[in-house]
Amino acid sequence: MRDVMVIGAGLSGLLAAIRLRQAGLSVALVHKGRGGLQLGQGTVDVLGYRPQRVARPLDELDEFLADQHRASDIAHPYAHTGADAIREGVGYLAELLGEDYLVGDAEVNVALPTAVGALRPTAYYPPSMADGVVSLDPAKPGALRAGSAVVVVGIREFKDFTPELIAGNLALNDLPGGGRLEARADWVSFPARDGEVDSTGLNIARALDDPARRGALVDQLKALGRPGETIALPAVLGHEDPTAFADLRSQVGSPLFEIPVPPPGVPGMRLNDRLTRIAKEARVEVFLGSNVLGADSAGGVLQAGVVGTTGHDTHLKARAFLLAAGGFESGTLELDSYQKVSETILGLPLAIPAGELIHDTWAGQQPLFSVGVATNDDMVVVDPATGEPVYSNLYAAGGVLAGAQRWDEKSGEGIAVASAVRAADAIISNLAGGQR
Amino acid sequence: MSDLLDTNETAVEELGPRPGLAPGQTVWELLAAVSPRIKDNPNTYEAQQLNRVSLDQCVKCTICETMCPVAKVTPLFSGPKFVGPQAERFRNGESVDHTLDYCSSCGICTLNCPQDVKIAEINSMARAVMKKDHMPLRDRLITQTELEGRLLTPFAPVANWALKQKPIRVAVEKVVGVHRDAPMPVAQSQSIKGWLKHRKGPAPRRPGQPDRGPVVFFTGCAGTYFEVETSKKTIEVLEHLGFEVLVPKQGCCGLAEQSNGLFDSARKRVVKLCEQLNAAGKELTVISSSGSCAGMIKHEAHEIMGVDDPAVRSVGTRMRETSEFLLDLFDEDELPTDFKTLEMKIPYHAPCQVKSQGMGMPAIRLMELVPGIRVIESEENCCGIAGTYGLKKEKYDVAQAVGRNLFEKVKEHNEGLAVCDTETCRWQIRNSTGVSTVHPVHVIHAAYGLSDVFSPEV
Ligand SMILES: Cc1cc2nc3c(=O)[nH]c(=O)nc-3n(C[C@H](O)[C@H](O)[C@H](O)COP(=O)(O)OP(=O)(O)OC[C@H]3O[C@@H](n4cnc5c(N)ncnc54)[C@H](O)[C@@H]3O)c2cc1C
Ligand code: SF4
Ligand code: SF4
Ligand code: SF4
Numbered sequence: 040m041r042d043v044m045v046i047g048a049g050l051s052g053l054l055a056a057i058r059l060r061q062a063g064l065s066v067a068l069v070h071k072g073r074g075g076l077q078l079g080q081g082t083v084d085v086l087g088y089r090p091q092r093v094a095r096p097l098d099e100l101d102e103f104l105a106d107q108h109r110a111s112d113i114a115h116p117y118a119h120t121g122a123d124a125i126r127e128g129v130g131y132l133a134e135l136l137g138e139d140y141l142v143g144d145a146e147v148n149v150a151l152p153t154a155v156g157a158l159r160p161t162a163y164y165p166p167s168m169a170d171g172v173v174s175l176d177p178a179k180p181g182a183l184r185a186g187s188a189v190v191v192v193g194i195r196e197f198k199d200f201t202p203e204l205i206a207g208n209l210a211l212n213d214l215p216g217g218g219r220l221e222a223r224a225d226w227v228s229f230p231a232r233d234g235e236v237d238s239t240g241l242n243i244a245r246a247l248d249d250p251a252r253r254g255a256l257v258d259q260l261k262a263l264g265r266p267g268e269t270i271a272l273p274a275v276l277g278h279e280d281p282t283a284f285a286d287l288r289s290q291v292g293s294p295l296f297e298i299p300v301p302p303p304g305v306p307g308m309r310l311n312d313r314l315t316r317i318a319k320e321a322r323v324e325v326f327l328g329s330n331v332l333g334a335d336s337a338g339g340v341l342q343a344g345v346v347g348t349t350g351h352d353t354h355l356k357a358r359a360f361l362l363a364a365g366g367f368e369s370g371t372l373e374l375d376s377y378q379k380v381s382e383t384i385l386g387l388p389l390a391i392p393a394g395e396l397i398h399d400t401w402a403g404q405q406p407l408f409s410v411g412v413a414t415n416d417d418m419v420v421v422d423p424a425t426g427e428p429v430y431s432n433l434y435a436a437g438g439v440l441a442g443a444q445r446w447d448e449k450s451g452e453g454i455a456v457a458s459a460v461r462a463a464d465a466i467i468s469n470l471a472g473g474q475r
Numbered sequence: 476m477s478d479l480l481d482t483n484e485t486a487v488e489e490l491g492p493r494p495g496l497a498p499g500q501t502v503w504e505l506l507a508a509v510s511p512r513i514k515d516n517p518n519t520y521e522a523q524q525l526n527r528v529s530l531d532q533c534v535k536c537t538i539c540e541t542m543c544p545v546a547k548v549t550p551l552f553s554g555p556k557f558v559g560p561q562a563e564r565f566r567n568g569e570s571v572d573h574t575l576d577y578c579s580s581c582g583i584c585t586l587n588c589p590q591d592v593k594i595a596e597i598n599s600m601a602r603a604v605m606k607k608d609h610m611p612l613r614d615r616l617i618t619q620t621e622l623e624g625r626l627l628t629p630f631a632p633v634a635n636w637a638l639k640q641k642p643i644r645v646a647v648e649k650v651v652g653v654h655r656d657a658p659m660p661v662a663q664s665q666s667i668k669g670w671l672k673h674r675k676g677p678a679p680r681r682p683g684q685p686d687r688g689p690v691v692f693f694t695g696c697a698g699t700y701f702e703v704e705t706s707k708k709t710i711e712v713l714e715h716l717g718f719e720v721l722v723p724k725q726g727c728c729g730l731a732e733q734s735n736g737l738f739d740s741a742r743k744r745v746v747k748l749c750e751q752l753n754a755a756g757k758e759l760t761v762i763s764s765s766g767s768c769a770g771m772i773k774h775e776a777h778e779i780m781g782v783d784d785p786a787v788r789s790v791g792t793r794m795r796e797t798s799e800f801l802l803d804l805f806d807e808d809e810l811p812t813d814f815k816t817l818e819m820k821i822p823y824h825a826p827c828q829v830k831s832q833g834m835g836m837p838a839i840r841l842m843e844l845v846p847g848i849r850v851i852e853s854e855e856n857c858c859g860i861a862g863t864y865g866l867k868k869e870k871y872d873v874a875q876a877v878g879r880n881l882f883e884k885v886k887e888h889n890e891g892l893a894v895c896d897t898e899t900c901r902w903q904i905r906n907s908t909g910v911s912t913v914h915p916v917h918v919i920h921a922a923y924g925l926s927d928v929f930s931p932e933v
Contacts, residue, residue, distance in 0.1 A: 350773030
């Protein structure tokens with residue numbers, strides 16, 4: 040029997056599995072596909088908007104939670120994890136990945152240019168975005184500040200990045216401390232493979248993994264850059280080689296940064312691949328491509344997860360279970376045509392806000408997205424009606440949790456990380472207690 | 476069903492007749508012409524339908540694109556999202572994108588799709604239609620694995636000599652289309668049947684081990700004729716652990732034909748094989764050291780070819796790959812682990828067809844139960860061979876490029892041995908690295924003290 044079965048290999052499932060394994064527990068990680076990490080931007084958002092832009096997420100957490108509490112009777116996931124688990128979780132993630140993958144500070148947000156030339160708040164980012172940081176903290180200027188000159192460079196063969204649009208909007212944005220950037224657009228050509236006129240970002244990144252191919256890009260960038268300018272490129276500067284970006288930057292010899300683009304999101308892939316590798320090397324047992332179909336239980340305790348192994352179902356026994364299977368976007372939560380929401384794997388009771396779930400204001404928050412499973416402070420899944428655990432050994436983390444508007448708040452990654460660490464630590468101490 | 480047919484008929488009328496599709500003929504009528512069984516069996520139709528309908532779940536997240544090992548190495552292939560859910564909408568009987576033939580059917584895309592789109596299955600079905608009028612002779616020949624084994628075994632030394640002669644291989648490439656450098660099995664002078672007939676009875680049970688009753692062993696063609704040593708070792712390990720190993724008369728599972736789009740003969744083979752395996756006992760666990768053949772019976776027969784036969788379903792639910800079976804015993808506290816220490820670093824590659832069985836990678840945990848063994852996982856999606864894909868002269872280079880990182884890793888980390896669970900993948904790794912590559916059961920056999928881990932690989 041395994042100690043823990045983790046369902047889902049998104050950010051929360053991977054991180055929890057690694058932490059559990061490092062504590063010496065045996066862990067089976069079962070997932071049906073890749074999680075949302077590689078579709079994101081490769082950054083870690085803790086809290087971006089409340090709804091005004093957040094500069095110091097942990098300092099502003101109490102006020103944010105108080106506002107949330109007034110607006111809804113469903114507790115926000117951060118109300119359970121608290122600021123400490125966010126600090127602990129993001130720090131743990133950054134330490135696991137190392138400074139080649141993630142840098143930043145959970146206390147202070149920065150703003151980063153987006154693929155439409157807006158400025159997006161986030162807490163941690165890959166080092167390849169550091170030269171594009173606009174500070175939200177008046178005491179600490181970022182790499183880009185009022186008057187900085189940026190040249191946004193498109194790659195002809197890559198269609199998902201329009202430098203004129205980005206530069207135009209960037210130059211119109213008032214910076215947090217006042218003033219604006221100067222921005223212009225330019226183009227280079229870099230066919231990822233012979234004769235390719237329409238390359239994916241990933242193909243370009245793979246080409247740039249080859250040191251011999253980088254020169255062609257470097258020469259063009261050197262030729263178009265003006266003294267004092269920072270160069271912005273789509274986030275396709277190397278995939279598997281973690282030194283690709285640093286090498287390009289030093290060869291070009293001027294500040295250089297990546298702007299995230301629509302999927303395939305290479306910076307997210309880098310994080311996903313690295314975390315998966317860490318998990319496997321730690322001997323988390325990974326079951327890829329296996330749907331969890333349900334579970335066996337007795338006397339309020341989960342006994343085995345039912346895994347859809349081909350040919351037969353495998354009843355995978357474990358002492359504790361962590362549901363980290365994401366929300367609507369991964370099919371764990373489902374809305375039917377009668378407006379009934381359900382959790383599709385274990386049929387858990389859900390916390391559902393009162394009133395209509397979807398309204399027709401396009402820009403506003405949709406109550407539906409705060410539906411999810413309720414937990415206590417140990418991330419044990421509870422029945423929202425009674426507050427009692429549904430199963431004494433079932434925990435939940437990440438996008439399946441009730442109470443957040445992840446996309447509006449820009450909190451999805453922070454919640455995933457904080458709840459994963461909180462759940463893992465509770466499992467570790469409970470299983471150790473059970474052994475004694 | 477009728478809704479879909481109606482829609483297609485309207486479309487055909489509006490657009491006029493299309494090549495491949497007779498006027499008024501629907502996609503499903505065309506498929507039925509390729510595979511007559513579709514007509515007789517509503518479940519087959521539904522199984523195919525389910526795969527096809529899953530394309531509506533595609534959210535265009537591109538995750539499959541990022542994982543496809545073929546699209547990674549060649550612009551000759553448009554990639555899973557494009558030839559799968561995207562092209563399928565437009566296929567309406569004819570093939571809209573012939574790069575589909577470059578899909579190796581490794582199934583990696585389906586495994587990684589978070590929305591359960593049956594990408595590889597859709598591709599395999601579409602390829603069967605695309606190739607129906609011009610199936611290359613080569614694809615008909617290389618799928619006759621059983622026949623090849625039976626022909627080569629009596630002439631093993633000659634056959635092995637011939638397959639190493641460059642001029643002969645060049646001629647074979649010209650005439651048949653099998654690449655001159657493609658890996659070939661080593662013909663054995665004795666098949667597993669011969670060995671079973673001539674040995675002096677079962678291997679001795681471990682001291683004090685009680686009888687555990689019978690299990691059925693499915694050898695697979697490769698395990699019968701070429702990888703005979705793997706079959707022997709599996710039988711001996713099982714007997715050592717107290718099982719009575721039944722090896723009924725058995726043919727081929729049809730996997731090679733399936734992956735080449737020859738669905739009808741593949742269906743006949745897999746049904747016949749499962750009837751043969753059932754004859755040994757309808758309740759018994761069926762064990763196989765041919766990872767890909769196990770996958771064929773467990774799910775591909777059903778999911779790709781729509782086989783809905785009670786015999787296949789029955790064997791499929793009882794089928795276990797050897798490592799899966801032994802590790803299940805371990806998890807039930809029933810596997811003796813008094814293994815010998817084997818100080819060794821072993822590169823291991825989990826073949827795509829083993830990955831697609833959704834059972835994780837049991838071989839890693841199993842081998843690491845042996846003190847001293849450290850497994851280095853290849854972390855590569857596919858070795859390139861993908862059954863018979865890498866043998867074909869037009870695809871050989873692509874297959875080599877797919878396997879390149881794996882080969883480098885094996886060369887860098889091996890201490891004389893690499894491990895992989897399926898036969899053709901082992902031939903590919905051996906051929907491309909020069910490193911002896913064996914099934915995990917070789918390691919377990921040695922750890923029980925039944926042989927040396929460097930005993931002959933074939
Ligand atoms: C396109 C996109 C952009 C985003 N952008 C941002 C952003 O800018 N800022 C932000 O904070 N957040 C963003 N997010 C959200 C953020 O990525 C998630 O909130 C966070 O990663 C949640 O991770 P998770 O581990 O809970 O779930 P997921 O990453 O969704 O992973 C779920 C896992 O569970 C598996 N699974 C589901 N059902 C089953 C089953 N039955 N059996 C087995 N496995 C199953 C899935 O296959 C997957 O592996 C974005 C998400 C997406 C999809
Ligand atoms: S992974 Fe699945 S959902 Fe995503 S693009 Fe591919 S087929 Fe569509
Ligand atoms: S089956 Fe393999 S080769 Fe074919 S599209 Fe999917 S991942 Fe690519
Ligand atoms: S995989 Fe199946 S078809 Fe191929 S040789 Fe083995 S038994 Fe025969």
